[in-house]
Amino acid sequence: MKPGIVIFCCTNAVAAPEDEVERVNAAHQAVVKFTRLPCSGRTDVLYILRAIEDGADVAIVVGCPDGGCQFLEGSHRARLRVRYANRLLAEAGGGEERAPVG
Template identity: 35%
Template sequence: MENFEPEIVAFCCHYCAYTAADMAGSKRLSYPPNVKIIRVPCTGKVDAIHIMKALLKGADGVYVAGCLEGDCHFKNGNIRAAHRVAYVQKMLNDIGWDGERVEMITMSAGMGERFAQTAKEFTEKIRQLGPSPAKTAAGQAAVG
């Protein structure tokens, strides 16, 4: 497990977290390259299936990054996303996976530091948790 490099998928809202990631870049703030972003128009678009499929296909951790509460461009998409993430967490716990592998994070577009910081923290957490059970169950070595 020494050299385990987790694969992290981040579903990022175009209006906030995606922009914050760009800001982190423009400020040259370093964060783990394990994080790969998929842009969505709103975190409300992120389906439980997207999160589950990401885990099944090989992600060790998935987070959904949306706007701060009250700042959603579409009124309440981020709140809905938070509910869905909580639902997926519960489901994962129920089947004996770590619900912690998925998380909802909020930030505003200007928070480049927060983007980098949360990317670091989440990656570290997943590193501690180890590879996704999807991989070990299938008897596969970590892809990567």
């Protein structure tokens, strides 16, 4: 089985990332699942944990750059949730940094 990557992405952070999924799949020999969210701050810890539980090697949250979130605190909230998810994964023995934020 190929490594799995789940990407949760803010609609305002990247123009058309769906176009890149096929290229990434081929280049990295990985299965990439892309989920667009209205804001990265809407990423729930359970989304991240479920992605890992369902077999993803990594779940990536892509948000707006600092100061660029139209909802003001979305990227900050996403970082806090990713840190919490990584702590839970580490405590459960699932490894650290399986959910980076970009």
